[in-house]
Amino acid sequence: xxxxxxxxxxxxxxxxxxxxxxxxxxxxxxxxxxxxxxxxxxxxxxxxxxxxxxxxxxxxxxxxxxxxxxxxxxxxxxxxxxxxxxxxxxxxxxxxxxxxxxxxxxxxxxxxxxxxxxxxxxxxxxxxxxxxxxxxxxxxxxxxxxxxxxxxxxxxxxxxxxxxxxxxxxxxxxxxxxxxxxxxxxxxxxxxxxxxxxxxxxxxxxxxxxxxxxxxxxxxxxxxxxxxxxxxxxxxxxxxxxxxxxxxxxxxxxxxxxxxxxxxxxxxxxxxxxxxxxxxxxxxxxxxxxxxxxxxxxxxxxxxxxxxxxxxxxxxxxxxxx
Ligand code: TRP
Ligand code: SF4
Numbered sequence: 001x002x003x004x005x006x007x008x009x010x011x012x013x014x015x016x017x018x019x020x021x022x023x024x025x026x027x028x029x030x031x032x033x034x035x036x037x038x039x040x041x042x043x044x045x046x047x048x049x050x051x052x053x054x055x056x057x058x059x060x061x062x063x064x065x066x067x068x069x070x071x072x073x074x075x076x077x078x079x080x081x082x083x084x085x086x087x088x089x090x091x092x093x094x095x096x097x098x099x100x101x102x103x104x105x106x107x108x109x110x111x112x113x114x115x116x117x118x119x120x121x122x123x124x125x126x127x128x129x130x131x132x133x134x135x136x137x138x139x140x141x142x143x144x145x146x147x148x149x150x151x152x153x154x155x156x157x158x159x160x161x162x163x164x165x166x167x168x169x170x171x172x173x174x175x176x177x178x179x180x181x182x183x184x185x186x187x188x189x190x191x192x193x194x195x196x197x198x199x200x201x202x203x204x205x206x207x208x209x210x211x212x213x214x215x216x217x218x219x220x221x222x223x224x225x226x227x228x229x230x231x232x233x234x235x236x237x238x239x240x241x242x243x244x245x246x247x248x249x250x251x252x253x254x255x256x257x258x259x260x261x262x263x264x265x266x267x268x269x270x271x272x273x274x275x276x277x278x279x280x281x282x283x284x285x286x287x288x289x290x291x292x293x294x295x296x297x298x299x300x301x302x303x304x305x306x307x308x309x310x311x312x313x314x315x316x317x318x319x320x321x322x
């Protein structure tokens with residue numbers, strides 16, 4: 001069984017990526033033929049005018065994946081734009097995809113309510129799911145690990161596949177299924193959505209001092225003024241972090257101590273920061289040791305492997321069309 005997933009290279013990874021995506025990729029590479037790629041063309045769909053250094057961002061991203069435990073000996077790691085067949089298949093799919101399917105995509109509809117996107121309304125953003133479809137089906141992926149927000153894209157992918165099969169009277173693609181990541185979304189330390197612009201995320205290369213200074217300022221249950229005030233861990237962001245990074249016994253212990261008013265928020269945060277540090281420290285250290293040349297070699301190998309599969313598929317597609 002084959003798994004394919006991509007990530008856009010838009011900046012440093014934080015704990016949300018680790019918990020929500022990379023831990024999952026690490027497990028998947030053990031039992032699936034896994035293809036993980038840097039979706040650099042997809043980054044352009046919204047950020048074409050931001051002057052991103054996509055080459056550097058892509059190398060950094062792959063470095064962080066490997067630092068997190070994604071293993072280039074188990075999974076194929078590559079760069080989308082290095083495998084031009086993605087673009088060729090995207091072109092073909094654009095020919096057969098009704099614009100109405102793309103206009104009813106929730107991500108698109110949502111963006112069109114925001115003035116900055118509405119003003120741009122670039123074709124590449126509208127056709128984002130078409131490129132994503134090409135990314136997936138060019139490898140005959142069985143499963144696509146994604147978050148909830150990407151579900152409509154997978155539905156469009158299946159529709160495009162069925163439409164192609166109907167038009168060309170041949171079944172050359174697999175209909176991909178989503179593999180939903182079950183972990184709850186990790187909020188930012190201020191309780192809002194985790195985002196670079198809110199400065200409420202902990203990045204995978206931060207030092208223990210930086211981690212503590214962020215956790216120290218995290219939002220807690222406002223009902224707790226004195227240490228003995230009974231707390232409500234379910235409304236506390238620090239508790240969300242305990243659930244993600246502390247072991248089960250400690251989570252239980254914190255929960256009852258908070259409710260009983262027998263632990264102070266400062267102590268609770270210290271324990272939380274220590275457990276985060278236990279996860280981040282090895283990632284930070286592995287990242288510091290990885291050399292760019294090493295990563296470039298890994299990417300070169302991955303690109304080659306991906307291209308050999310994608311180009312065969314594309315030959316098949318072209319035989320059907322021409
Ligand atoms: N759209 C995905 C995201 O924003 C990234 C992506 C691009 C992707 N192509 C893909 C994910 C193919 C899975 C499969 O997260
Ligand atoms: Fe949150 Fe911990 Fe304080 Fe309870 S004790 S409110 S879980 S920080």
